[in-house]
Amino acid sequence: MRWWPDRSEARAAHGTGVAAAARAGLAARGVLYLLIAALALRIALIDGSEQADRGGAVQELAERPFGRVLVWAVGIGLIGMALWRLSEAVFGGAGPDDSKARKRLLSAVRFVFYSAVAGSVIAFAAGERSSGAGSTDEQSRDATARVLDWPGGQALVAAAGAGVAAAGVWITVRAATRAYRRHLKPAQMSPATRRTVDVLGVGGGVSRGLVFAAAGGFAIRAAVTYDPDHAKGLDDTLRTFADTPAGPWLLAVVAVGLALFGLFSLAMVRWRNF
Template sequence: MNASALVRDGRIEAERAARGSVTRGAARAGLAARGVIYLLVGALALQIAFGDGEKRQADRQGALAEIADRPYGSVLLWALGVGLVGMALWRLSEVVFGSVGPDGRKPRKRLLALARCVFYCFVAYSVLAFAAGAGDGGGSSDKQSRDVTARVLELPAGRWIVGAVGAGIVAGGIWIGGRALLRTYRENLRLGQMSPRTRRLVDVTGVAGGAARGLVFAAAGAFAVRAALDYEPDRAKGLDDTLRSFAETSAGPGLLACVAAGLVLFGVFSFAMARWRKV
């Protein structure tokens, strides 16, 4: 057997291992952990919409605080953090070996997987630090957004950077919502293992949940663009303030309730992905 054949066989074995039960388990744990966070954020936002959550934060820190207040909260926080580590490792495997699908090895897919890996590394670290009592879950999303925006605005061409990032988040939100409405997530699901009723339920959660998630992203990006145009860091909003802003529109708290319900559905959709996603 020549050297090229050995290299090829080694690559195939490495890829097979990356697609093995450990990676599949890590992916499913990560998707389930993501579902828990969205479920809690949506529930907190619903409480705000109905006037019963003024002192709560509808973001990741608020979700972690809710878990910590429950019986066995510390155990649940550690489990959540470990699940998010699994999500990061799964995305890393996609960077190295490519993702599922005919175009999974393309540079665009690998770069997207790398961005997701970096994001979930940060989220996993913040959750584990919170569980260990050495962190605050990443801090308030609103304060983070204002602080980062203020620092970037002080840089040369800072307004352009903030504006470009904000526009990118808006575009990302539109992309997320559009893909949900087109039901492209079906490409990654083992539909043959679902009953017709289950497929309909997954579609309800996937479409409504993805559309709500995309809307929240787009709104947050729009606030960043406004902060750049006005040169006011306080215009930038994190997840909590972005959600509360829906209640300040002419539609009132009803719009926030709809968006919050959508985030709850996206949490349920994440559980469905943990069960039926191709990995």
């Protein structure tokens, strides 16, 4: 009698675990983006004072009935997202090209990012109210100020800003070209479902990419001017859209786009191939 699974059984168990972690992570990401979008829309239409970023979303969630339980659930889901990306970095992803070194490196970067986000949300759920609900604007300015004081700090901040801006352009292009389709299960989707997912994926991805690109541009400006106050987190970046000639309506459009991305993340829980 065998007391251990054979290699195929181990692979199947690993795949099931990865899929469960990924679905939990996508659901948590979707909830956060829907909350951020609601806060941004409130700012655009009512001139609210809330933080339209991860911290504001976590605080908003905590104020709901069973809020602490919900925050814990989101934090655990984000841990699942981090573990999914770690698995892709180590073992490769499900896509035909996801085992290439470039894809694995990208997954490793995502693992670091989602680990940090999950850690801050879990810390908030555990009672450190200055963690998960901290302002991303303050965090961005503080981090920029520290790095600017390093030898070669201006170059480092400029490079980081350029990286974030490039990521925004990359996200936008991939959304516009519907690159996400190669990860879907088309045989299980009706034509109406595919059209709906395309609306969510394109609209949501383009809006998300625009926000990333703008945040990267502000970081570059902070490096050029040697002024960390020019660095902006998600909240200040979103508010900047309301200061354009288009006024708060541009922020409202971006907020709707972020809501679409939240719904797209939730749709991926069902329709993505892991």
